[in-house]
Amino acid sequence: MSQAFYRKWRPRLWEQVIGQEHVIQTLRNAVRAGRVGHAYLFSGPRGTGKTTTARLLAKAVNCLDPDPAKRPCDACQHCAAVNEGRFLDLIEIDAASNTSVDDVRDLREKINFAPSQGQYKVYIIDEVHMLSTAAFNALLKTLEEPPPHAIFILATTEVHKIPPTVLSRCQRHEFRRVPVAQIVAHLSQKAAEENLAVDEDALLLIARQATGSVRDAISLLDQLSSTGQRVTLGEAQVVLGTAASETVLALVDAILARDPAAGMGCIHQALDSGSDARQFARQVVDYLRGVLLVRLNNAGLIDATPEVKAHMAAQAAQFETPRLLETLRLFNEAATDPRSSWQPGLGLELALAEAIEERPAPPPQPAPTGPAQPSPRSVEATPPVQAQPAAPQAGEPAKPAGTRAQPAAPAPQSENAPAKSEAAPASTPQPAPASGGPGLAEIRASWAKIRQAVKQRSGLTAAALNSCRTFTLKDGVLILGYQTELVRSKMETEENLALLREAIKSVVGASFPVRCVVVGNKTSIDVDDPTLAGDGMVRTALDLGGVLLSNNDE
Ligand SMILES: Nc1ncnc2c1ncn2[C@@H]1O[C@H](COP(=O)(O)OP(=O)(O)O)[C@@H](O)[C@H]1O
Ligand SMILES: [Mg+2]
Numbered sequence: 422m423s424q425a426f427y428r429k430w431r432p433r434l435w436e437q438v439i440g441q442e443h444v445i446q447t448l449r450n451a452v453r454a455g456r457v458g459h460a461y462l463f464s465g466p467r468g469t470g471k472t473t474t475a476r477l478l479a480k481a482v483n484c485l486d487p488d489p490a491k492r493p494c495d496a497c498q499h500c501a502a503v504n505e506g507r508f509l510d511l512i513e514i515d516a517a518s519n520t521s522v523d524d525v526r527d528l529r530e531k532i533n534f535a536p537s538q539g540q541y542k543v544y545i546i547d548e549v550h551m552l553s554t555a556a557f558n559a560l561l562k563t564l565e566e567p568p569p570h571a572i573f574i575l576a577t578t579e580v581h582k583i584p585p586t587v588l589s590r591c592q593r594h595e596f597r598r599v600p601v602a603q604i605v606a607h608l609s610q611k612a613a614e615e616n617l618a619v620d621e622d623a624l625l626l627i628a629r630q631a632t633g634s635v636r637d638a639i640s641l642l643d644q645l646s647s648t649g650q651r652v653t654l655g656e657a658q659v660v661l662g663t664a665a666s667e668t669v670l671a672l673v674d675a676i677l678a679r680d681p682a683a684g685m686g687c688i689h690q691a692l693d694s695g696s697d698a699r700q701f702a703r704q705v706v707d708y709l710r711g712v713l714l715v716r717l718n719n720a721g722l723i724d725a726t727p728e729v730k731a732h733m734a735a736q737a738a739q740f741e742t743p744r745l746l747e748t749l750r751l752f753n754e755a756a757t758d759p760r761s762s763w764q765p766g767l768g769l770e771l772a773l774a775e776a777i778e779e780r781p782a783p784p785p786q787p788a789p790t791g792p793a794q795p796s797p798r799s800v801e802a803t804p805p806v807q808a809q810p811a812a813p814q815a816g817e818p819a820k821p822a823g824t825r826a827q828p829a830a831p832a833p834q835s836e837n838a839p840a841k842s843e844a845a846p847a848s849t850p851q852p853a854p855a856s857g858g859p860g861l862a863e864i865r866a867s868w869a870k871i872r873q874a875v876k877q878r879s880g881l882t883a884a885a886l887n888s889c890r891t892f893t894l895k896d897g898v899l900i901l902g903y904q905t906e907l908v909r910s911k912m913e914t915e916e917n918l919a920l921l922r923e924a925i926k927s928v929v930g931a932s933f934p935v936r937c938v939v940v941g942n943k944t945s946i947d948v949d950d951p952t953l954a955g956d957g958m959v960r961t962a963l964d965l966g967g968v969l970l971s972n973n974d975e
């Protein structure tokens with residue numbers, strides 16, 4: 422292929438520009454009426470037609486067609502020269518390049534020379550926000566008193582970086598992201614002209630991926646069709662490294678329905694069709710972020726198709742905010758989880774298993790994992806997680822009868838069971854995790870509520886609590902694990918700890934001393950670590966069946 426499609430397909434006439442009707446209409450009218458301004462600022466996302474439109478305007482003002490309404494004609498000498506990049510009176514400056522400062526300084530000297538070929542000298546300054554202050558000043562002087570034969574077209578993706586002094590001298594036009602349907606129609610027409618065989622649903626996927634940038638959409642199509650084979654949806658998914666967003670939707674539905682089998686099905690479908698696990702996790706995060714924005718009444722910030730937005734709105738109504746945040750956090754973790762590199766789906770599966778659990782909680786660490794065998798957690802294909810009945814209520818302190826007898830014996834299987842049966846310890850004769858002393862189950866079950874209670878009192882404490890990676894109960898002391906000393910020290914102030922103790926008390930009805938330790942990247946706390954040794958008196962009291970009502974050893 423000699424020329425990249427996006428260049429080859431650059432619109433040569435006004436009507437070939439898609440999705441920017443509001444801009445094109447105004448410019449056409451100005452050309453027709455002979456009332457073109459001297460300074461324009463085109464802003465908008467990349468690949469939406471700013472440079473293209475700037476060149477069309479340059480062509481139009483210099484076109485030789487006698488009828489102004491037909492300019493640019495794309496046939497006269499001048500139009501041809503612009504198309505071929507050899508029109509002397511069109512000067513394009515890329516502000517992102519190093520030489521641009523000098524270019525702009527030169528401008529002031531050169532600008533007074535009359536155009537050599539056409540009627541107007543047109544200066545297109547692309548990525549104008551990249552100009553240095555010195556260059557902006559030089560430009561400003563020129564904009565203050567432009568010679569009648571000069572037209573400036575500034576283009577930028579970051580309009581907020583343009584000094585107000587410059588803004589106020591330009592006619593501003595905002596380029597929009599182009600809607601999916603328009604991109605599909607455009608690609609489909611272009612593909613037909615090129616005799617490319619592309620399935621319509623592949624185009625749809627491409628257009629969605631491009632998030633409104635025509636250039637990106639064209640480049641993706643270019644990449645996919647370079648094999649010369651028919652471009653199918655399946656192939657597009659593989660090459661683009663994505664699962665169709667439908668899979669993401671279905672996954673979120675499964676999470677809402679607490680349906681592990683359906684959720685696992687989605688994950689495996691995405692992975693089997695060639696998606697990268699972390700990329701898929703990122704898509705889930707992006708999507709959930711949209712759901713969150715809807716919940717926070719900020720749907721305007723979402724960059725998605727109307728259909729997807731409708732789904733987000735429907736799902737937003739079903740999520741409770743804490744659960745949504747927790748799910749978002751879990752998948753965000755999966756998106757960055759280094760374990761994915763050797764066990765691609767693991768991060769996703771864990772996130773799903775935890776998200777489906779009845780109660781949101783920090784990364785679980787039910788069983789102590791000896792430092793010698795940091796055995797990875799594994800998840801069965803269909804975790805036996807079921808929606809559980811309501812968690813134990815407040816005022817019902819921990820009494821996991823019969824399980825405290827062997828506190829020293831590590832649980833036989835490590836963290837194999839996302840099913841965390843300790844939610845119903847009394848009825849389940851399973852060995853509890855060694856660390857599962859009185860209250861851990863309740864604390865875990867109520868963690869979201871506890872965090873909520875803390876948050877109501879202090880946002881700062883809640884924030885410090887949020888960075889807790891894991892927690893456990895050791896000798897009646899609640900131990901919070903933090904990744905670094907810095908975050909640990911943020912939590913371990915007397916005020917924070919007191920607040921947390923009160924919150925726990927108000928939610929689970931019992932009070933626990935709290936300590937914070939550093940666990941690094943571990944997701945569990947090694948309760949055998951001698952530095953974690955608890956208070957012997959407390960321990961003894963608990964062994965005798967005591968229930969902590971007030972904290973006394975912090
Ligand atoms: N609105 C549009 N209509 C048709 N094609 C477009 C449009 N926007 C971009 N393109 C395609 O993308 C390429 C790059 O567009 P360009 O005008 O350079 O984007 P920008 O300057 O906004 O980043 C063009 O050559 C054209 O093929
Ligand atoms: Mg451009």
Ligand SMILES: [Zn+2]
Pocket residue numbers: 483484485486492493494495496497498499500501
């Ligand atoms: Zn012409």
